[in-house]
Amino acid sequence: MRVMTEPSEGSPSDRRRGAAYQLAAAVSAAPGCEAAALGMSASWHILIRDLMSRSWIPVSVGFIGAGTGVSTVCGPLFSGALTEHYS
Helix, strand or coil: CCCCCCCCCCCHHHHHHHHHHHHHHHHHHHHHHHHHHHHHHHHHHHHHHHHCCHHHHHHHHHHHHHHHHHHHHHHHHHHHHHHHHHC
């Protein structure tokens, strides 16, 4: 079995197989991105505890939580809209 480099070469089944390989590569990269995001979240909490005054720590951690929540909801919606619009 060979990996397709050009989408136009081969039969339709070969093109679907090439798309499946690209999807598998993207899915296998996702855990690495998730691990990096988890590490960045922990780093922000550490920086806030070290740099902010004691009275501003809850507000700052709340902003991080709100940003994480908004990105969790809006990220898939935004990427889905882009995918539907450009594909």
